[in-house]
Amino acid sequence: MxxxxxxxxxxxxxxxxxxxxxxxxxxxxxxxxxxxxxxxxxxxxxxxxxxxxxxxxxxxxxxxxxxxxxxxxxxxxxxxxxxxxxxxxxxxxxxxxxxxxxxxxxxxxxxxxxxxxxxxxxSNAGGLNWRGAEMPRGYADISSQVELQRCELLNVDLDVGNLRVLFNSSKPSALSEGKGTAKDWVESDTDEQLMLFMPFQSVLKLHTLQITSLPPQDDDDDEVPMRPRKIKLFINKPHNLGFDEAEDMAATQTLELSEKDWNADGTANIALRYVKFQNITSFVMFVVDGDGDGEKVRLDRLRLIGEVGEKREMGKLMKIGDITGE
Missing domain, CATH: 3.40.30.10 (Glutaredoxin)
Structure with missing residues (x-):
């Protein structure tokens, strides 16, 4: 039957x-x-x-x-x-x-x-496959296309979480009864800047970037991390960028986030300039600074929303000219 x-x-x-x-x-x-x-x-x-x-x-x-x-x-x-x-x-x-x-x-x-x-x-009921914001109609969560073993996160505090927690499908512990005791987030180390390099398993089209940041609400503590404010995005880089290099380089798109961009679940749902994020094999997210007077920036989750194209050979990044025909 x-x-x-x-x-x-x-x-x-x-x-x-x-x-x-x-x-x-x-x-x-x-x-x-x-x-x-x-x-x-x-x-x-x-x-x-x-x-x-x-x-x-x-x-x-x-x-x-x-x-x-x-x-x-x-x-x-x-x-x-x-x-x-x-x-x-x-x-x-x-x-x-x-x-x-x-x-x-x-x-x-x-x-x-x-x-x-x-x-x-x-105990995890309702917490798996968590989403911090609505999915744009017609597009999918393609975060699983990130080649995690080749990702690189610079200036990260090693006493907190590693980069894999950013793509965790579970509800952030900061929104649960434990209030973040599991340390399932990442924080910057010596200052507020973070540099994340993400190669992909397939050629992607990115439509939306969803960033969740849930710093504790304690204005009296100077050590409380901040949410990202200015972020520069780069595509199709064969490796991670240096901080000085990224400061001077023209970005594919620059984001300026404010308090109004974050919803009740601490997620910013950012529509990208879709025409610029076609046929990409890698993605660099550079958190330039945070929104506040603290010294660190915190990220709890990242979601990449878009479409999956042709699968590429694992571990091999395409040059920009190979994609665009230039």
Whole structure:
């Protein structure tokens, strides 16, 4: 018996997005040849990987469910959209079986490990897959594309957290009852500047940068770290920059944050100049200074929002000319 759910209404689909951690949606049409070709593989994946309230495979006939297709900007068939906790995580607009298998396996492995953690401890309920701000419609959280083993964070206080906590999917401890006792954040060391180099596993398009910073509210303590104020962003660098070099270099985009940019969860949702952040293989974020009179800057979480393009060879950065054709 098929485990794939045929969607008969927008309300049914919305309910599935609420009840299942991962939803895989196959947007198809009966007349579409490539849709029919990939259908047996999709059904096989559904049979193997479907789990109640964890992974749900659906089929959406675009000739019948036009409202759903329009909401998620489906213009090519077949289109496969992967939802994680109700938000778009990946989007594949072809019938490439290798790519389909790869994404399904990655997402299912991740969710199954989360399910095991939930079974071991109920104390984290509601804290996994935390988001500090709304996801822009039509884009996905692509933070998993960061090649963590090759990242580099300069001027970091080694007595606090390491750079991996920035991409942690859990709710920051500063927003929990522990109030930050786990030290799952990073702070600058000798002054307020931080330099973070992030190479990617694939060529990306970046739409939005989400930064969470949750310094303790204690105005009487001179040691309390600050939130970032001025940030310079650079793309397609083969390695990290030096602080003096970054000070003098023209940035791809410079951000000036103020108190109004931070929401109740301590997250700044920053729309990037999308036309400038196309086809990128690495990203450098330079925190120039903090918003206040302190001596350190604190970062709790980072989320990169956009689209994933072609996968590149691991550990190999493309030169800018290779991408732009210059």
């Amino acid at each position: 098929s485990k794939t759910v045929s969607i008969s209404s927008p309300s049914q689909f919305k309910e599935l997005l609420r009840s299942s951690k991962i939803v895989v949606a196959d947007f198809y049409a009966d007349w579409c040849g490539p849709c029919n070709q990939v259908a047996p593989l999709y059904e096989k994946l559904s049979q193997a990987l479907s789990r109640p309230n964890i992974v749900t495979f659906t089929k959406i006939n675009t000739d019948v469910q036009k409202e759903i297709a329009s909401e998620y900007a489906v213009t090519n068939l077949p289109t496969f959209i992967f939802f994680r906790d109700g938000q778009v995580s990946e989007k594949v607009q072809d019938s490439n079986p290798v790519k389909l298998r790869e994404i399904v396996k990655k997402l299912s492995d991740e969710v199954f490990s989360i399910g095991a953690a939930d079974a071991d401890s109920s």
